[in-house]
Structure formats: structure tokens, C-alpha cells
Amino acid sequence: MTKEDIIKPENVVYKKPALMNDNPMHYCPGCSHGVVHKLVAEVIEEMEMTDKTVGVSPVGCAVFAYNYLDIDWQEAAHGRAPAVATAIKRLMPDKLVFTYQGDGDLACIGTAESIHALNRGEHITIIFINNAIYGMTGGQMAPTTLVGMKTATCPYGRDVDLHGHPLRITELAAGLNGTAYVTRQSVHNVAAIGKAKKAIRKAFENSMNGKGSSLVEIVSTCNSGWKMSPEKANKWMEENMFAYYPLGDLKDTIEG
Amino acid sequence: MAKITGATVVDTDRCKGCNLCVVACPLNVLELAPKEVNKKGYHFAREAVADRCTGCASCAIVCPDGCITVYKVKVDE
Structure with missing residues (x-):
């Protein structure tokens, strides 16, 4: 044959989701963002919500997310995506509203908006890309940077006495009454990608069923910022990131 | 016995040569072109050996840029 x-x-057994267009992505080779974009597109397609989805893009590497997925998007001011998503969802309750934020956007400048939106139990989903570094601006220390990890602004490694501890936003969110589903996933191999997709689907369904807010953290790589090859970055993430950011569901109030 | 045969097609213009598909392939079907580059200067991924692919789609699932399409057929022998 x-x-x-x-x-x-x-x-055909696998092809790029139809919602993802042919624009070449600006992400660095091997960046986790692309995989998560694909998962979001696949889930929206499977839920048949193409015309009813509004994404809110952040400031950070994912700022151009609206260039790649053919759904409605709203660009928010830095860190304010959950506040914008709150307004969109309240005005148009039949829409599937999600934010897509990195750790600089969600865990630093937008901590207040994120925590309050989650605590209010807004029926939105927050997709949180945690790569422990500021990718877009050139690899500076983020609130999520691991202790001892070297970045452009902590060249001797993050020091707890000087910089404090890495912030685990997802654990914080799991303690809030408004959240329905809080989970931490990864996209470093085929099995993990399958689990992450299921988590995104569940979070989106919760939003549409009015169950409260959902947070899906994706522990990701930033191979450019970490100064590694994509393959090595995945390995480094498995060895170092998962110890501090363990994968799995942290809170699930929905049966089944 | 029915045999499963697969094939991958890489959109070489969009490929950034990140090598993740090469690592993900359980049968070492893919490679990065050692000398050729695409219009952006990346060593794109391609099928190194024909007839070994089973269409498991691992490469396409991990591809961050959605460059890989996977096909699969059952062949009766």
C-alpha cells in the first residue's frame, strides 16, 4: 500500500481543529501555549459552542490568542481578564466565557481580580498557564518562580529571604467557596494532554451549567525563558515543577 | 490478519522544528530534516522511514503548532 x-x-485520525486557523503562531518552538490552544479549540468544537464562546485574552505571551482561534475574543487590560469575563457572562449568560491567562497576568498584577471573580462564583472558566517565569518580557522572575530557579532578575536563583515563596494560586482558589472545580494539569506528553482536555471540558460544562467558577491551571514550559530545548524543558518541568505544583484535582464539587 | 498502517503529513511551512513530535513518536518514524530548512529557517519534521507508522497520532497530539495530520487504514493481508 x-x-x-x-x-x-x-x-484521517487526527488533524488540527477547524477552529484553529492557519496563522503561524508567534510562540517559540515547542511552547506549551500551542497545545493548550488546540485543546481549547477541540473542546469548544466538541461542545458545539463555536458561535457562543467568548474568550478573554490577557497581557503576556497569549495576548495574540485572538489571532489563532476563530471564536469571539475580548482583549482585557493587564490582569483584568476575570473582571471583563464577569461582565460578559453576566450580560450574556448563554455564552461560554473563559479567560486565558499566564502567571504574570493572573498570579501577579491580576491576583485581586482573579481571586474575587473565583470567590464570587462567577460562571466563568479561568485557564491559567503557569510556566514559572515572565515569558513575553524576556524571562524575569514571576511570583510562581521556584525557589532557587535562575531568571534574568534573580541570576543567583530565587531566594526566599529576599523574594518570598512561590505563589500557589490554585491551592488558594481551592479554598474559596465560589469555586466549583479547581484542577492542575500539564501538557508534556500524550497522557497528560488527554487529562488536560478532559479537565477543560469539565470546567467549560460547569460554566454553562451555572455551577460556579472553575480554574484549570496548566503547568507549562517556557523553553526560551528557561534557556533549554523544548524536550529538556519538559523533563525539567517533570523533575522540578511537579514537586511544588503537584498535578490533579484540588477541588471538585460536581459529581461524576 | 489485519494490519494497521498509518501515515503522517507535516505542514512543513508552519513547522518550527521543536522536535517534540520526534520525541513523542514511539516507533521513531519522524526526524528533523538535517540539512533542509523551511522558509522561516527551521529544520522541519518529516517522516524518516516509510511503512513503520501505525497512525497512533502521538506526534500530532503533542505538536504545539498543529502542523501534523495523521491518517490510518486497516489492511487485510
Whole structure:
């Protein structure tokens, strides 16, 4: 059997989701953002919510998310995505509203907005990309940077006495009464990607069923910021990040 | 016995040569082109050996840029 016999539309087992357009992404090679974009697109397609979804993009690497997924988007001021999403969801309750934020946007400048939106139990989903560094601005220390991790602004490693402890936003969110579903996932291999997709689906369904707010943290790599190859960054994440940011559901108030 | 045969098609223009698909492939089907580059200057991924792919789609699932399409057929022998 020749390759031409196999490559036919009826034999497709996997292709890029239709919601993801052909614009070349500005992300660095091997960046986790692309995988999460794909998962979001796949889940929206499977839920048949293409025309009813509004994404709120942050400031950070994902600022151009609206260039890649063909759904409605709103760009928010730095850190204010949950506040914008609150307004959109309250005015249009039949829309699927989610924010897509990095650790600089959500865990630093937007901590107040995020915590309060989650605590109010707004029926939105927050997708939180945690790569422990400020990727877009060139690899500076973030609130989530691990102790001892070297970045442009802590070249000798993060020092607890000087910089404090890394902030675990997801644990914080799990303690709030308004949250329905709080989970931490990763996208470093096929199995993890499958679990992350299920988590995003569950969070989106909770939002549409009016169950409260959901937070899906994706522990991610920033191979450019970490100054590693994408492959090595995945390994480094498994060895170092998962010890401080363990994967799994932290809170699940929905049965099934 | 039915045999499963697969094939991958890489959108070489969009590929950034991150190597994640090469690492994810359980059968070492893919490689980065050692000399050729695409219009952006990346060593793009391609099928190194024909007939070994089973269409498991691991490469396409981990591809951050959605460059890989996977096909699969059952062949009766």
C-alpha cells in the first residue's frame, strides 16, 4: 500500500481543529501555549459552542490568542481578564466565557481580580498557564518562580529571604467557596494532554451549567525563558515543577 | 490478519522544528530534516522511514503548532 492510498480524507485520525486557523503562531518552538490552544479549540468544537464562546485574552505571551482561534475574543487590560469575563457572562449568560491567562497576568498584577471573580462564583472558566517565569518580557522572575530557579532578575536563583515563596494560586482558589472545580494539569506528553482536555471540558460544562467558577491551571514550559530545548524543558518541568505544583484535582464539587 | 498502517503529513511551512513530535513518536518514524530548512529557517519534521507508522497520532497530539495530520487504514493481508 502506497502512502497515497493512506492519505485520504476518510482515513484521517487526527488533524488540527477547524477552529484553529492557519496563522503561524508567534510562540517559540515547542511552547506549551500551542497545545493548550488546540485543546481549547477541540473542546469548544466538541461542545458545539463555536458561535457562543467568548474568550478573554490577557497581557503576556497569549495576548495574540485572538489571532489563532476563530471564536469571539475580548482583549482585557493587564490582569483584568476575570473582571471583563464577569461582565460578559453576566450580560450574556448563554455564552461560554473563559479567560486565558499566564502567571504574570493572573498570579501577579491580576491576583485581586482573579481571586474575587473565583470567590464570587462567577460562571466563568479561568485557564491559567503557569510556566514559572515572565515569558513575553524576556524571562524575569514571576511570583510562581521556584525557589532557587535562575531568571534574568534573580541570576543567583530565587531566594526566599529576599523574594518570598512561590505563589500557589490554585491551592488558594481551592479554598474559596465560589469555586466549583479547581484542577492542575500539564501538557508534556500524550497522557497528560488527554487529562488536560478532559479537565477543560469539565470546567467549560460547569460554566454553562451555572455551577460556579472553575480554574484549570496548566503547568507549562517556557523553553526560551528557561534557556533549554523544548524536550529538556519538559523533563525539567517533570523533575522540578511537579514537586511544588503537584498535578490533579484540588477541588471538585460536581459529581461524576 | 489485519494490519494497521498509518501515515503522517507535516505542514512543513508552519513547522518550527521543536522536535517534540520526534520525541513523542514511539516507533521513531519522524526526524528533523538535517540539512533542509523551511522558509522561516527551521529544520522541519518529516517522516524518516516509510511503512513503520501505525497512525497512533502521538506526534500530532503533542505538536504545539498543529502542523501534523495523521491518517490510518486497516489492511487485510
